[in-house]
Amino acid sequence: MTKTDFPPSIRSRPVYGELAYRPGSLHLMVADGEGANALVDLVARAGAEAPGLLARAHIIYMPGPNGTDLSAVVQALGAAQFHRSPSYASAELRLRKVLADARMGLQVYLAGTEGLIGQAQREAMAAGLPHDAVQTEHRGATVRRVQCVHCKGITENVRTDPFVCAHCGLTLFVRDHYSRRLAAFQGVNIDAEDPGKVPPLVERFT
Amino acid sequence: MGLTFNTETFRGDFTFHNSPAAIRRFPFPFDRDDYMYSVNMEPHVPGPKGTVFEHNFDVDEHYLSEMRDRALVLAEDPLRCQSLPHMTLAGWDLLELIMESKARDYPDLFELHKNGNRWHWINRPMQIDQSFTFLDETTLPYGPMEYITRQAQGDFTLQDQRDDNLWIEAGMVTTQADWSLDFDIGMGFHEWHAPVPKAHELGVFDRALKFLLKLQHGAPVRRFNWTMTVDPLLDTSPENYPVWGPTRAMITPGNVGSRMHLRVELQTLHRLPRSNAIAFPIRCYLIRFDELVTIPKWGRRLHRVIRDLPVELATYKGFERNRATMVDYLARFDDGAPTSPGWMPDPE
Structure with missing residues (x-):
């Protein structure tokens, strides 16, 4: 499943892009459900940079609200750190810790449903990252x-x-x-x- | 100036009313017989004596009752007053602006004495006598924004300015036309205005933002907004919509004159000196239809405006379902005669 196209809406409604590799000291990726495929595509598009990206990647992945669980696919990417969480709520403290420990050069990639993206983006903002410094890509359920x-x-x-x-x-x-x-x-x-x-x-x- | 304060309610038995003098100084927002969104900002300079523009912050006969109503709303729902942590300095700026304005404009009601940062504030109508240290939050019973806006009519929001945008990051909002500070706090200018129909396409918000980013300290501006409210309910909040919503289904030809109110917001914008934030007071004035039509020009004109308003606007403002009843009532006060330009009543 490729990224979701939403109909035009009002100015407060979030819009999502397409994840792209950016040089960084740590690549934090948080995804749920079909968001797994966005991470796979991100790594594929990184080309020659992919090994370096994965060597500095921390992936937090959880099943989507529709039950889609592509944990095996994400784990197979071979990131330096991979964590499967049963839900967003159970991943939140870990996410906060990673954001709190982050140094200059942190890159954040969020992929999957709006609930996951919105909540993880909020944590990143609370940690002091501007909301537009975080990349997002919508995949999967539109609940x-x-x-x-x-x-x-x-x-x-x-x-x-x-x-x-x-x-x-x-x-x-x-x-x-x-x-x-x-x-x-x-x-x-x-x-x-x-x-x-x-x-x-x-x-x-x- | 001989101001007497009404004892009246904005809930329950709804005893709110306007004196004949208050009707005559009502800020009728239509300067012509039709209406469409526009930026419509003008300098907030002192207006003619006796009008709501005479002073920076108008104090009228409803002052004490409005402040009592605000205290009731806040007791029910403290989330109506919020300030993100970085907005405290803007709150002090607002406190200073309101105290200095009121003490200057209404010396018989308010006094402000300064000795360095040691300030002494007297609010005679509310029987408040407060000594405090400016910029020291521990010397006031509330944060500075909450403290002063519990003593000032109208809602207030504070906008931080950064990244060429304005961010609504503090506010005291208890007399709102159906929007939620608790939901909107933290949003950028186009985001919190997102639900407004048509105006985005007209470029109104792009132009307004561009204008406001350049707003200068000491050169406030003002504009009107308006809607309709059943019963003189100041607190038409989305939070309480299930409570007040049913009254919209109760309008009949027999009660529209006594229950439907034109609700006018006199909105002013002030650049604040220390924080560089923008203060946005939103002062709400209510007038019953049967009070309003005592000014013949306003009865004629309101009939034409309401009759001809685009359906999207009437729907957004929440009165499309009652529009026909309102127009039928107002038609009785419209003899078809031309109206004079401007919003002021014709001389008697």
């Missing part, structure tokens, strides 16, 4: 991470629009308005003006 503007709870892997908030139970429509600080899209109660008039939940993100 969304959405914050309920009412109760503030975040629902992961939202597939339908509207959807039911996992925390307060309100039915929310999914806006394209996106907060990098929260790494989440915004969900707003769809039947606030006419309580109970909820349209069908349509699968919009797959």
